[in-house]
Amino acid sequence: MDPRSLPARRRFLAQAGAAAATTFAWSGLHAQGDTWPSRPIRIVCNFPAGSSPDALVRAVSQPLQQALGQPVVIDNRAGASGIIGAEVVAKSPADGYTLLMTAGSTITTNPHVFAKMPFDPAKDLAPVAALARLNLFLVTRGDLPVKNVREFLAYLKKNPGKLTYGSAGNATGLHLAGEMLKSQAGVFAVHVPYRGASLALQDLLGGAIDFYFDPGIALQHVKAGKLKMLAIAAPQRSPLYPDVPTLDEAGLKGFDAGTTHGLYAPEGVPAAIIERLNREVNAALAQPAVRAQISALAADPSPLTPAQFDALMREDSRRYGAVIKARHITAS
Structure with a gap:
């Protein structure tokens, strides 16, 4: 062998070794996504059974289980505005076997x-996958002397402090929506916090409060004529209620009190696993039966990439953070 060829050969071997190492590392990353899952997956829902996050994750759990070939177990860990369940997942191993199903407020409101x-x-x-965007509907008691949202806003202005609105509690989405309305419309109404939206709805039906922002549980009473739905607190009209105007159309430009519920994983879960989860969840959201269950919650299926989901939640957090700061809202 010609000694002069040794340096060149060594360079070749070094380059080949580096290329092999890179290929091995890349293959190893994708192998995690290819071999995962090999055991059951636990999805911690940080709100109670029957809540909208719980209903949404159960709607996709069966098709997700079929696609992944492993049992998907829902574990409800409610409490402390979703913090208890979210902490469980945040401090779990980043292996893709423990996920979080949460309302958007855990991400967009709690930190503020x-x-x-x-x-x-x-x-x-x-962020792994968005499941659905939930909008709020401006609903009043049936005998409030207004016929539409413009009359309602005018009535509020003529009666400062005389009307009351309910919420599911301080700093909840329903509360923030009410404060957004007061701020943008230049009106004042008294906030009455309840321990849950259903309790606020009961008092609205009984006439103890005048209006509230409904997350979808009052719709049957609207259809029965017991309550009035005046507007949707979103940029676009709802396909479920195409004749109901938005608050933006009523002059409150950019009014959006919507929130997106979705799946999260502990930081550090391999990208290949997150990509697969996202793909399978989005496929489930395209199934007619799943879409029907989501529509029954007055929600819109929201198939997004992890990056799109992250960007949406950051914008929601920015918007709600500004309201919380301006209106001096606290959780107590």
């Missing part, structure tokens, strides 16, 4: 209203 949290949603949770 709680001075201290046991984890940082922006750093400790990775």
Whole structure:
């Protein structure tokens, strides 16, 4: 062998070794997505059974289980505005076997209203897949002397402090929507917090409060003529109620009190696993039976990429954070 060929050969071997190492690393990353899952997957829902996050994750759990070939177990860990269940997932191993199903408020609202949290949603949770966008509907008691949203806003202005609105509690989405309305319309109404939207709805039906922003549970009473639906708190009209105008159309430009519920994983879960989960969830959202279950919640299926989901939640957090700061809203 010609000694002069040794340096060139060594360079070749070094380059070949580096290329092999890169290929091995890349294959190893994708192998995690290819071999995962090999055991059951637990989805922690940080709200109680029967809540909208719970109903949504159960709608996709069966098709997700079929696609992944492993059992999907729903574990409800409610409490502390979703913080208890979210902390469980944030501090779980980043192996793709423990996921979080949460309402958008855990990500967009909690960091602005709680001075201290046991984890940082922006750093400790990775967005996986959006399931649905839930909009709020402006609903009044049936005998309120208004026929449409413009009359309602005018009535509020003529009666400052005389009307009351309910919410599911301080700093909840229903509360924020009411404060957004007051701020943008230049009106004042008294906030009455309840321990849940259903309790606020009961008092609205009984005439104890005048209006509230409904998450979808009052729709049967609207259809029965017991309550009035005046507007949707979203940029676009709802396909379920195409004749109901938006608050934007009523002059409150850009009014959006919607929130997106979705799946998260502990930060550090391999990208290949997140990509597969996202793909399978989006496929489930395209199934007619799943879409029907989501529509029954007055929600819109929201198939997004993880990046799109992350960007949407960041914008929601920015918007709600501004309202919380301006209106001095706290969780207590």
